[in-house]
Every structure is written in structure tokens, then in C-alpha cells.
Amino acid sequence: MLKEAIYHRPKNNFAYAYDAETIHVRLQTKKNDVQHVQLIHGDPYIFKSDGGEYSHLPQTAEGAQDRWQYDTKPMIKTGADDRFDYWFAEVKPPYRRLRYGFQLQDQEETLIFTEKGFFDHIPDDDVAYYFCIPFLNATDVFSPPTWVKDTVWYQIFPERFANGDPSNDPEEALAWGSEEPTPENFFGGDLQGVLDHLDYLVDLGISGIYFTPFFKAYSNHKYDTIDYMEIDSQFGDKATFKTLVQACHDRGIRVMLDAVFNHSGYYFEPFQDVLKHGEQSRYKDWFHIQEFPLVTDPQPNYDTFSFVPFMPKLNTEHPEVKTYLLDVARYWIEEFDIDGWRLDVANEVDHAFWREFRTVVKDAKPDAYILGEIWHDSMPWLQGDQFDAVMNYPFTMGSIQFFAEQSISPSTFSNSITNVLHSYPENVNEVSFNLLDSHDTPRILTLAGEDKRKVKLLYLFQLSFIGTPCIYYGDEIGMSGGADPGCRKCMVWEKEHQDLDMHGYVKQLLSLRKQIPAFGNHAHLRMLEADDEKSIIVYEKANEQEKLMFVLNNSAEEATYSLPILKERDLKELLSNETTTLDPHTPVSLQPYEGKVFQILK
Amino acid sequence: MLKEAIYHRPKNNFAYAYDAETIHVRLQTKKNDVQHVQLIHGDPYIFKSDGGEYSHLPQTAEGAQDRWQYDTKPMIKTGADDRFDYWFAEVKPPYRRLRYGFQLQDQEETLIFTEKGFFDHIPDDDVAYYFCIPFLNATDVFSPPTWVKDTVWYQIFPERFANGDPSNDPEEALAWGSEEPTPENFFGGDLQGVLDHLDYLVDLGISGIYFTPFFKAYSNHKYDTIDYMEIDSQFGDKATFKTLVQACHDRGIRVMLDAVFNHSGYYFEPFQDVLKHGEQSRYKDWFHIQEFPLVTDPQPNYDTFSFVPFMPKLNTEHPEVKTYLLDVARYWIEEFDIDGWRLDVANEVDHAFWREFRTVVKDAKPDAYILGEIWHDSMPWLQGDQFDAVMNYPFTMGSIQFFAEQSISPSTFSNSITNVLHSYPENVNEVSFNLLDSHDTPRILTLAGEDKRKVKLLYLFQLSFIGTPCIYYGDEIGMSGGADPGCRKCMVWEKEHQDLDMHGYVKQLLSLRKQIPAFGNHAHLRMLEADDEKSIIVYEKANEQEKLMFVLNNSAEEATYSLPILKERDLKELLSNETTTLDPHTPVSLQPYEGKVFQILK
Ligand SMILES: [Ca+2]
Numbered sequence A, B: 001m002l003k004e005a006i007y008h009r010p011k012n013n014f015a016y017a018y019d020a021e022t023i024h025v026r027l028q029t030k031k032n033d034v035q036h037v038q039l040i041h042g043d044p045y046i047f048k049s050d051g052g053e054y055s056h057l058p059q060t061a062e063g064a065q066d067r068w069q070y071d072t073k074p075m076i077k078t079g080a081d082d083r084f085d086y087w088f089a090e091v092k093p094p095y096r097r098l099r100y101g102f103q104l105q106d107q108e109e110t111l112i113f114t115e116k117g118f119f120d121h122i123p124d125d126d127v128a129y130y131f132c133i134p135f136l137n138a139t140d141v142f143s144p145p146t147w148v149k150d151t152v153w154y155q156i157f158p159e160r161f162a163n164g165d166p167s168n169d170p171e172e173a174l175a176w177g178s179e180e181p182t183p184e185n186f187f188g189g190d191l192q193g194v195l196d197h198l199d200y201l202v203d204l205g206i207s208g209i210y211f212t213p214f215f216k217a218y219s220n221h222k223y224d225t226i227d228y229m230e231i232d233s234q235f236g237d238k239a240t241f242k243t244l245v246q247a248c249h250d251r252g253i254r255v256m257l258d259a260v261f262n263h264s265g266y267y268f269e270p271f272q273d274v275l276k277h278g279e280q281s282r283y284k285d286w287f288h289i290q291e292f293p294l295v296t297d298p299q300p301n302y303d304t305f306s307f308v309p310f311m312p313k314l315n316t317e318h319p320e321v322k323t324y325l326l327d328v329a330r331y332w333i334e335e336f337d338i339d340g341w342r343l344d345v346a347n348e349v350d351h352a353f354w355r356e357f358r359t360v361v362k363d364a365k366p367d368a369y370i371l372g373e374i375w376h377d378s379m380p381w382l383q384g385d386q387f388d389a390v391m392n393y394p395f396t397m398g399s400i401q402f403f404a405e406q407s408i409s410p411s412t413f414s415n416s417i418t419n420v421l422h423s424y425p426e427n428v429n430e431v432s433f434n435l436l437d438s439h440d441t442p443r444i445l446t447l448a449g450e451d452k453r454k455v456k457l458l459y460l461f462q463l464s465f466i467g468t469p470c471i472y473y474g475d476e477i478g479m480s481g482g483a484d485p486g487c488r489k490c491m492v493w494e495k496e497h498q499d500l501d502m503h504g505y506v507k508q509l510l511s512l513r514k515q516i517p518a519f520g521n522h523a524h525l526r527m528l529e530a531d532d533e534k535s536i537i538v539y540e541k542a543n544e545q546e547k548l549m550f551v552l553n554n555s556a557e558e559a560t561y562s563l564p565i566l567k568e569r570d571l572k573e574l575l576s577n578e579t580t581t582l583d584p585h586t587p588v589s590l591q592p593y594e595g596k597v598f599q600i601l602k
């Protein structure tokens, strides 16, 4: 057994409270090394003497030693990546306290793994050896809003979704879709435009809108805020927004706004005040100024987002800045009843700020959703005290590389997906924000070399994955576009220029997600097979009632694939809605880039 | 290279802010497997084109790709345990942002290790591969009070340290030291007794007193609080305590009290109210009641500490309970100017409570010390938002097993100590509360089988270790005693019954700790050698100015030990205060259980 590969540490993705009574425990071992793992678990305060008497601390008398009272439970293997196998068990400790370790068995030996290392027998003279979840306090449980689990998001870049009110168009606005987007041009999209097309979104099947910023700002993307308390007049007024939120809620659609709290815009009044008054400005500590007077050339002498002079970093440790931004967070919830905040560049703001932010937001609306933009491993922000979710870029990158770019093998992809799923607790995965593209990246159709079959396969994977998917406006009708600004074209509303086939496909998948719990977010996903020769992956989604098998052919060739588990079962293929039984000699056959979803009926 | 052994994850002991400008990075590899490690590090937003132009995001043009601008820095090996080597480097990123990875080299290959896995070259087309410390926000830096680093604690169990005022003795109090302690008896120790003996403590060289509880309670140990706002009358009154704190401060001694917030006592008024009024009690939600009426037999039907009926667990999620306990925390600081809180059973209270507790305590006294009682891996409580330190039981257990019980080998001990040091950030280690025994365990002299030589060696190790040591009252004069209640004997004040040799030795070590920064907390400690045959360990403590070599003979035999590093150097042995030069043929010679400390003069 390879001891060096064995890893466990509590209070992260390896051991966590799934809910107020359930603890999940995972273990990492070398891939294909260990055959069986048992979880050794018990209450830290139950010991028993040889004579059968119970005690709460281990008493040692001459020649006798009280023994810790533990149970064992088999762990199941939930997946593997390129280096490791992952094992899982859940326990519901009756007194909400848990000490635990692992009994590992391979063909040659049985070892006990604890916080204090390895043993050849289960030590029971004390509990100090063991890993510990000291007490399952309900308030510490990672608890995202329950509605998020069943939400499908739709991302809207307000300047480019729909122009519902020409009267508010910026002076320089171009005719809708008349030109390619540039970093500077405007087309007049607004909130009324969204209101006008809500029924389109309902019909598509989405249940949440994520708006990139529409607060008063200079640019067309509005990430350079001038006033966090005002809607930019090019998008309409607050009354329209209030109507929009209400109209969304009437249709079962949640509304999430974009909080750009890492940095303000250059024209944010406090920053202008510092530019003007320098060291005398009462706002000088609102930013991180290295020296006065402020210059932007050759580099800004104040902290910025990246090195962008017009995005000065806010000092979120400063009490006045905190008060201001927390007021902003509260205001849009209390006044407009929004349902969530997406946090721009969330990782560069201090944790202390986000903890206060969470308190303020949840006080204002207990089931509000807090989504952080973080591109890397985000466990430190997902412990229950800060965010409800992060944007799942590891999912994004793996999916794009595999389906769109075809740059990684099925097994590499399968490994990376298993790794993503095991990098976070299950309750974190369930509300993870799974995007394929956004206003920050090229569109999927472009990434997929304009091959719509690949995009469909991407959608099948995304919309059957654990978490809450997000569709970037226009992708569902086959819009293309390269990196910013190319990905920010005006939405195409003329039916004759929309890809209605793609639209129908997305709609079908969203409908399956709603109708079949195991297709959506109410199942465990396991990557089962990855055939590097045929470029096929197979994964399972199962809950106690249902079992679905996904077979995806990620190649330009027709393929057949034999799946013993499907043989002689009554099956329904969900995309074609055809019922079938596969006899022992018939493999699954797949067109190029086709995916099939088999519901096992019995 | 054994890939499965390689581990790193940011924002814990593997990567953390040491101070507002310094980031420490550690890496784990299989023991004796990797020969060189380079840290690859850079700002996430600096890229350069082939033409030499800088950009902030990697631009890809036809046939050209901007490259991430990184530096490399060799990592040093800071130790090994039974499975792993540990590597270390520090960086001060100019813009407080860091992306980083590792270049590992063994005899056969060079590999790059990143958050996204292994590569055979340094990927520089993007930073998304790399581990990330997104921004070094000062407020998130783990920042214990600076005074703690140079503090030596003395733990006082108030009922047993000194009786300075017979008028407040409990009725049933026995004559001082006239009988063995039992779980129920009283001897009349009090606060005046401590005041009377402060000069003794100053002379010994301690600089902090940790008091186990003295709030109004039923038992002699006072962990079953009746009133958190009152001093138990058997210990004196608030005026006396105020005088005591002032007298301590006048002598440079800090005062830490024991906060028993996990559970109250049975006679705590709110709990009595619940017992009396059951479901009608306005305090019913202050506890975790499973059903009414409350019973204690066969088991309490309310949550308790362990299964102890007279210690009902407090519901620290309840707003009133929080307000009450936070008021308590604030009161003793504001009214009496205490310097710290030690938190009893800290791990079973919710993290959310401790975060609020920290805010309240630091608001009341910014340099107050918060010490949690946790016996297991405590990283989740030591991220800067909760505690300043925990009681270092892994240190305790290893030291007792090796020096007192002689039940583990030098290499096992050395491995476990290296493991402890690498389980936490350096700034955590520096204020870790290193105890050998307490009111909860047998005394060290008893654990060491009454062998004073072993106790001296234990003290040498403890008092030269990284962290802040704590001496349990009376150990320094050779008191013995088994598990509770044996370890709670009355302090012996008659000089003729004190072990003055032990006292002098402890005093000498504390004086060395003060005089020689590298002896105390201002150096790095490395375990250098562990000779299992001779039972000798060697460790180094070094800073930029000083280097000390500790050679400890943990056996009943005289020993000689050859240490090439000491050869032909001018040395001062600190315990004997003798200056010497070891010629190439002379080993260090040691008596049974003797330790020597060589200061390398040049
Ligand atoms: Ca408009």
C-alpha cells in the first residue's frame, strides 16, 4: 500500500457537514492500490471496561484498560483521477460528535490510518489518535439557498440583450447589431428590453437571470463603476428595474446582480476626490495609494485591478468603505428584492469583508445567493462563512478542452471532472455555477470551431452536470464570437437568423432537467468509462429511484460502444424518447458527436 | 519521482501570509525522493510578447503567444517526517498578488507541479494552471499579539496555589496540604495567595499567568459555572482581582482567564430555570434540550459536555446566549484589564461564535490573546479569524512519550515534532501554547517515573522549543501527582520540601530564553539527527545572528556523540557556561539524560 498517497484532513472537501445531522467523509488513496476501506467511527466520549461498564474517559487500572467504542462502515469508491482513488462514507453521529479513522486493505496488508499516522491495529485506548469533527453545529453547516439547486441561469450583458427603449440610448449608440462590437461602442440595450423578452426566457426554461453590471459607469460593460447606488441612465430607471424584478418573480425567475467591490471606476466620486485633493482628500484611505500625487504613467502609483488605471482597488478594510459597500449590498436587496449577488474578482477582496458581507446579505434576505468569481481552487471561500458558490472554471476549462477544442483525451477529461467533483463538498458542488463561456471568454460555438454538433454535446454535458448551469445570452440560438469584445454582439431576435434547432435542443435538455430529477441536480454523478481510442465517455447519474447512463461520442466518427450494464434492460433513450431493449450482442451506436441518455426502466 | 506523495494547497500551513508583505510557501514530497525544488512565482497580470511588449492578459495572435513573466527561487528542505520531506520558500510579491508552482528535480526527471497537475515544462501561456494567493490583504493575516511570542506562562489552579486569606475559605476547607486532593475537597487557595507570591513568579522568570476558572461555581475546579460575572467568593472579591491584575502588569506579567463557554454548570441560573419551568422557561433555547421534562438518568436528555449531566451544553447559536457570553468576554477585559482568554472545549463551539468572540475581544483590547483548547489538528481555527493559538497537545504527547515514558524512538519523536512544526504556519507555531502537563493530566514528574533527570530533559526541550511554554504550578519545585485529582495537590511553599535544584534549573532555562533570542522564540528550529541506537536527538535553532546546537541524550547510559558541525569551532555550552573547542577527534560526551546546548561562537 502506498502510504505516501493516502491523504485526509477534516473540515474541507475531505470531511464536512452535509446537513445539520450528516457528516461526509472522503479519503484519498493511490489509484488502484487499495481494495477496501472501512470508516472507523464513534463518539469521542464512550468507553467501556472489560467488565462491560461504560465511561466517558478511558480509565486505566492495573492490567485493565477501558476501550473506545467504535463502529465501522464500508466506504465506497466514488471515482478516480490520474493519481488517486477517492472513497466516501456518510455518518449521522447520534450526539453530533465524531472521532474517526480508516481501515485500509490491499492484497497484502491491512493498515489503520489516523491523524497520528498508521497503525497495524485499531487503537482503542484513547481517541486522541483519531481525526475529529468535534461537534456538528448547525450554524457552521454550508447552507446555500435551497432554490439554487434547481435553478438554470441565463447571463445577460445588458447593453447587448435587447433595446426596449430607444429614448435612453447613449448619444453615440449604433443601430442594433449594425456593427461588430468594439471595446467602446454602444447599441442601446436596456432593462425594458429584458422585460420585453421575459416570456422568451420562460419558454426556454431558465429560472434565474445573472446581469453583468448596470450601475452608473463609463464603459459599455459597466465594470468601472461611477455610482453603485444608481442605474446607468442608458439602461432605464429604478422604477423599470423594480417592475422587471417583480415580473421575473411572477414567472419564477430569480435575479442576480454583479457586485464589483474589488475596485471602483476611475470616475467614482471618492476616487475623483483623491485625484483632485490628493493627501488632503477625506477619501484618501478608501484606496491603496502608494504616493501622492496620483499618476497613471508609466504605471499607476495606486493599487488597481490588474494594472488597469481606471479600476482603482478599493480598500475594503476601511470602515467607511465597508459601510458604503455593505449599504449597497443591502439597498438593492431591500429596495428591489433581488435574489443574489455575483462578486467580481472576489478572490482579491479580504475574507473579513466577505464574512461581513454575508451577514448583511443574509440578514436582508435569508435565501439570497452569494456567488464569487474565482478561477482557481476556492475551498477557503466555501466553508459556510463566505460564499454559497463560485464560478466553476475548472469545469469550464475541462469541458472546453475536451468537447470544443478536442485538446485532451477522454481519460484526461474524466480524471479532471472527477477531480473537480472531489475538490469540494457535495453540498458545494450542488450549487456550483457551471458556465461554458461568458462576456469574458469566446463563445462556445466559436471555441468549437463553429461545429454545432460539438456545442450540442457540450450542452448535454453541462446541462446534466451537478450544479447550476448558466447559459450565456445568445448561445442558445447559435451566436458566435471571439474573445471580448467579439463575444458581446447584439442578441439576434429575428427568428430567421436564429438557430432554432439549437434553441429547441437546449429547451429539450432544460425540460429533461426539470422532469427527471436524476437528469438535473438530484443525483450523484460518477464518471464510469473513458475510451481514449473511440473518444467516448460514459457517466452515470443515479439517486435512490432513478438511474441514467450517459454515453457521449466525442469524435467525428460514428461509433458503437458495448455497455454490459445496459444489456437486457428496458431502456428509454431520453433525447429521442424511444423505448428499447438492448440484446446482449447489440452495442450502443452513436453518430459523430452524438450523446445518448439511457434511463434504465427496469 | 513519486507524484502521489506531492501535496500542496494554499491558505493553510502550505501557503500563507506570514506578515502583510511576506508569503510563505511549503511543499510536501516523498521522503528522500526529490533533490531540488524551485518555486516558480510571479504576478498574475504580467505577460510579455515575443516583441518585448508587456500586457496584463495573455494575448494570442497568429503564431505568437504572450508569455507569463515569472521568477524562480530555490526552496530549502526544512525537515522530514516518516513519510515526507518538506520544502520552504518565502516571497514578497511587489503587488501583493501571487501565482506559483513548483519545479521538482530528482535524478531522472524534472517535473512542474501546479494546481492543474503535472507538466514537463513550465506552462506560460496562461496563469490559470498555477496555485494562487490572489491578494495579500493585511486584515486576513494571522496576527497574534506581539507580546505573546516572548511570554512564558505559568498555570495556576486557584484552589491549590496559595491560601492568602483564610477568611474566605469554604466551610469544609482542609488545612493546606493536609490531605490528598479528591474530586470534592477544598483547601482554601485564593487570589490573595497569588498576590502574595507574585515575586516568586517574577524571580522564576515567568511573564504570564493562566488561571483555570475562578468564577462562581460549585466544584473545586470551577468548570461548572454558576455565574460568569462573579468571582467565586472562596477566591476573594473583584477588588482583590483588580489589584492582582495591576500587580501583575506592574511586574510585566500578563493575565489570562479561562472561558468555559461550551457548557455552563448545572446551577447556572438559566439552566435552573429550565429545570424548574421546562418548556415554559424563557431560557429553554439557551441549551440543546431533546425533550421535556429534563432528566439526567440513565442519560441526560439535553446535550452536555461529554455525557456529564452537570455540564449542559450552551446553545451558542442563540442570540441571547451570544450576547450574554460576549458581554462576559468584554466585561473582564474592560473592567479588569485581563490580557487573554483561554477557551475551554473550544472545538465543540461553533466557528461563527468564535468569529464574533474575536471581534468583541479585539475591539475591547486589540492585543488580547485568544487561546483555544483543542487536542487535535486545529488549522480551521487558526486562519486569523478565530484563535491566536491552541494548546499544543501534539507537542505534549510526543514529548511525554519520548522523554517521560520512553515509549517512542528518537526517530519517531523527531518525525512527529517535524510533523507538528509543518502542520501549522510559522506565525502560528511562534505563539503555540506548549504545555507538558496540566490540571487535566498527571504531572510530568509522575509521568517520568519520578526520574528528575528525565524531567530536566523535558524542560530543556520544552523551554527551547518554538512557541510559548507553560509551566504547571509546582512542577518547577518537583511536585508529583497522578491523573486528576492527583495532579491538583496544594502548592508546597516550605523551601525544605521544594526541589530547589529543579527550581534553579527551570530558572536558568528561562533566563537563557530571555538572554539568547535563538534559545527562545526568535529562531528556526530544525530536527537534525535522531540516533535510535544511542537514543540521542540533535536539533538546531538558528537565526541570522546566532546558531545553537542542542544534543540530548535520552537514555540511562552515558553516551558520546560525534557532531562534525561542532568540530574546530569556538563553542559555549550554555548550561554549564563553559567555553570550549572540540578537536576533530572529540565527540560530545553526555551523562544519562543529559542535554547540552552549544552556542557556536565562530
Ligand atoms: Ca435603449
Ligand SMILES: [Ca+2]
Binding pocket: B163, B164, B165, B166, B167, B168, B169, B188, B189, B190, B234
Ligand atoms: Ca482562602
